[in-house]
Structure formats: C-alpha cells, structure tokens
Amino acid sequence: MEDNNTNIFQKLRKLEKSLLSFFFFIPYSLLFILLIFLLSYNGASIFCVHVPFPAKPSDSGDFFTENSSSGQSPKRVFSSASKAPALFAVKEDFPPLQKSVVLKPVSLLKVKWKRRNRAMLRTLRPTAVSNRFSVRAKEFFHGSCLNFSNSYNSSRCGCKIRFFLTWISSIELFGYRELFSLESVFKFHSNACVLIVSSSLDSSRGEELLRPFRERGFRVTAISPDFNYIFKNTLAEVWFDRLRKGSVEPGEVSLGQNISNLLRLVLLYKFGGVYIDTDVIVLRSFVKLRNVIGAQTTDLETGNWSRLNNAVMIFDKKHPLLLKFIEEFALTFDGNRWGHNGPYLVSRVVSRIGVRQEFDDFTVLPPMAFYPVDWSRVQGFFHGPRDAVQSKWIVSKFKRVQRESFAVHLWNKHSRNLNVEEGSIIHRLVLDTCVFCNSLAQAM
Numbered sequence: 001m002e003d004n005n006t007n008i009f010q011k012l013r014k015l016e017k018s019l020l021s022f023f024f025f026i027p028y029s030l031l032f033i034l035l036i037f038l039l040s041y042n043g044a045s046i047f048c049v050h051v052p053f054p055a056k057p058s059d060s061g062d063f064f065t066e067n068s069s070s071g072q073s074p075k076r077v078f079s080s081a082s083k084a085p086a087l088f089a090v091k092e093d094f095p096p097l098q099k100s101v102v103l104k105p106v107s108l109l110k111v112k113w114k115r116r117n118r119a120m121l122r123t124l125r126p127t128a129v130s131n132r133f134s135v136r137a138k139e140f141f142h143g144s145c146l147n148f149s150n151s152y153n154s155s156r157c158g159c160k161i162r163f164f165l166t167w168i169s170s171i172e173l174f175g176y177r178e179l180f181s182l183e184s185v186f187k188f189h190s191n192a193c194v195l196i197v198s199s200s201l202d203s204s205r206g207e208e209l210l211r212p213f214r215e216r217g218f219r220v221t222a223i224s225p226d227f228n229y230i231f232k233n234t235l236a237e238v239w240f241d242r243l244r245k246g247s248v249e250p251g252e253v254s255l256g257q258n259i260s261n262l263l264r265l266v267l268l269y270k271f272g273g274v275y276i277d278t279d280v281i282v283l284r285s286f287v288k289l290r291n292v293i294g295a296q297t298t299d300l301e302t303g304n305w306s307r308l309n310n311a312v313m314i315f316d317k318k319h320p321l322l323l324k325f326i327e328e329f330a331l332t333f334d335g336n337r338w339g340h341n342g343p344y345l346v347s348r349v350v351s352r353i354g355v356r357q358e359f360d361d362f363t364v365l366p367p368m369a370f371y372p373v374d375w376s377r378v379q380g381f382f383h384g385p386r387d388a389v390q391s392k393w394i395v396s397k398f399k400r401v402q403r404e405s406f407a408v409h410l411w412n413k414h415s416r417n418l419n420v421e422e423g424s425i426i427h428r429l430v431l432d433t434c435v436f437c438n439s440l441a442q443a444m
Helices: 002-025 028-047 106-116 118-123 130-142 177-190 204-215 227-231 235-245 255-272 320-332 343-353 377-382 388-404 425-433
Strands: 063-066 075-078 161-166 192-197 219-223 273-276 280-282 292-298 305-315 363-365 407-409
Touching: 118 255, 130 192, 130 219, 130 227, 130 425, 161 255, 177 192, 177 204, 177 280, 177 425, 204 219, 227 235, 227 255, 235 255, 235 320, 255 273, 255 305, 255 320, 280 425, 292 343, 305 343, 305 407, 320 343, 377 425, 388 425
Parallel strands: 161 192, 161 273, 192 219, 292 363
Antiparallel strands: 063 075, 273 305, 280 407, 292 305
C-alpha cells in the first residue's frame, strides 16, 4: 500500500516538473500577449455600458382626437389641462426624424443657406427706392387726394379703411387671381387705401398692372419695403439683423413666405388696418370688424377652434396681441416646419393668452367668416354642376357663403391649376364681386 502511494507521489512530482519545464520554455513575448489579452477582457467587462432601446411610446395620457371641419383623418393633439375657454389645442406637422444626423460645421451651413437664398437676401437689402418707404407710405395714407382723384372719384378722397398685401415673389407670378383679389376689395370698399408692400410691383410693369384701378379712381399703390424702418423698435428688428448676418438658419421653407409672415404682423402693428393674402376674395364690407382673426377649423365635439389662420387679420394700430405675435416669431422661428411661423404661430399665442384682460377686445371668428372651404376640399368650389344633386349642393353652399362669409380663401397652393368652371361656386362669387367684370372668371 505504501509502495503504491510512493509511486503515485513520484508520478505527480514528475508531472509538476514537466509542466514547470514547459512553462519556462514558453517565449516571453507569448506570455506578454496573453497577459495583455486577459487585462483587455477584464477592462471591457468592467467599463462596458449597456444602452437600452427606448420604450415604446404610450398611447395613454392627456390626448384627444382633433375633429376638423375639413373631413381629414383624426390627428393626435395635446389637450390643455386648463379649463379656460380660450385655451385650445394646436397641432403641428413635424417632418419624420432621421435615423442618423451628421452635424456639419456652422460655417458650411451658412454657406449652404446663403447660396440657396442668395436672390432673396439681395431683395432684403436697402436701396435708394426702399429707403423712401416711410415718406411714400405717409403720403399715400395722409397726403392729398390729387394724385389719385379725377372727376370720376372725387367723392372717394380719403382712406376709410387700410388694406395691406405683401408680394415677395417676382412680378411675373402676379396674375389674374391676385388682380381679382384687388377687384373684390374695391367692390365693397371704394374708399379704401390698398398698399401692396412689394419690390417687384414697385416698378413700371407694376404701374401698368395697377393703372386700371387708378383710372377707376381707386387708391392703390405698391411700395418697396424698408425693412429697417418697418421692423424698427420691435423684436423683428433683432431677428432680421441676425438673419442678414447669417446667425439665423432660414430652413427649407421658403424664406419669402416667412418674411411675409413677419411683415404682415409688423405692418398691422405700426399702421393698423386689414391684412389679406393675395388669394383671398372679399365678399362684403370689413368696416365693422375690429381686432379679429379667423379660425380655420373647429373641434366638432366642443365647438372650439382647433386652428387659426393668418391669411386675413384685422387689428388696431399697436394692438398688444400683434406685439405678442411678433415676439413669438423672433423667439421661436423655425424655417424647417411649414406653418410654424404663420398659422401655427397665431394659434400658439392665442392658446396661451387665454382670457387675459389686456386682450378682451380680441375676437376669433368661426371658419365660415374667412375659410368657408378647407384646402382639402377647395376643388369642389371650382367645379360646375355635373348632375341635379351637385347643382343643388352648389346653390345651397353658395347661398350660405353669401349669407355668412366675409371672404373666401382660395388656397392657391392647392387650386392654382384649377379652372373656374361655369356655374361653380367660385364662378358665381366672381360675378358677384367683380369690378371690371370682363373674362376674368375664366382666366382665373
């Protein structure tokens, strides 16, 4: 037994000596590599950070479905926790998030947007003509009527109401629809002064386009804007200065469109009066309207507005709500989201102010006032009757618009290429609101 134990012990000693001999014969370089591998593995296991996937958004919470008069599919919007009747829901359509974003140097971004908006930036520079904006505007509104009167219009001297339009595009795009918008203004406001703030229309070609109105005795003119003068002493001045220096990224939305969004607000704040888009047909007098803006859509369940629009606005000079609009534009400008600086802007501000006393003279009119048809259904206003059922609907809708609407927005982006068919609602409205009453209805 002892001999067996002795043999086993001797064998183990021999094995130990063999392993030690093998270990000492291993090259030092191989041992070093093995050691580095073990240390690396240990470090990775200690410092590895596990990032969980984001949780799936919950469908619960303070949400409700927006019911639009447009008949669009329901959209998700945030609900207000406040019970104040003047606070309403506002939804913005955001572009889809990208899977990965590569941040570019600020200098490269400035170069990119400057190249894209070079032509527009040139029109924003002051010129000898635009520097006379303040003088010409004052003369137009308060000067002698001799420049605008003749035997035909001697009784129309003076501005009973001021209208402002903006045209930042080229003069070639100012067509029949835009001219008919002017016709409709003067149809119901013969004593109005209509100022078109535009560099392209402040030209010899612009004079030709406006001459027929002047020959009829209507007071209308186009004046190149002096942005330094118009924006002075407001936050618009700060924003505009940053834009020209390249500190504001204009974004993918047309810079001209956003300049118009801001310009209309400051013009009303500095002068007071009515602003209308050039694709709006006026249907009756605005004289009795003060400090109003129109709802575009309403919630069918509550009856409250769900979105406002800035295509028609009527305000007194220096109204505090206009100052809030201007501040919102300058502080929250985003050139990559359509409507963020326009319709959604006025909706956001009016939602926040609630029923505060300083804005108690402000009114939101229902959609029928200025937007009797939604952009998604506007083509129906251009189509003539196809059968007895459609003919009956056209007559009924036309009578309601005549009875309840102050204007109709044509949503040019969605109706520009539509023809005005005989017997359609637009055709009937044109015949009711024309001044020259030529073949303009078909030309539109």
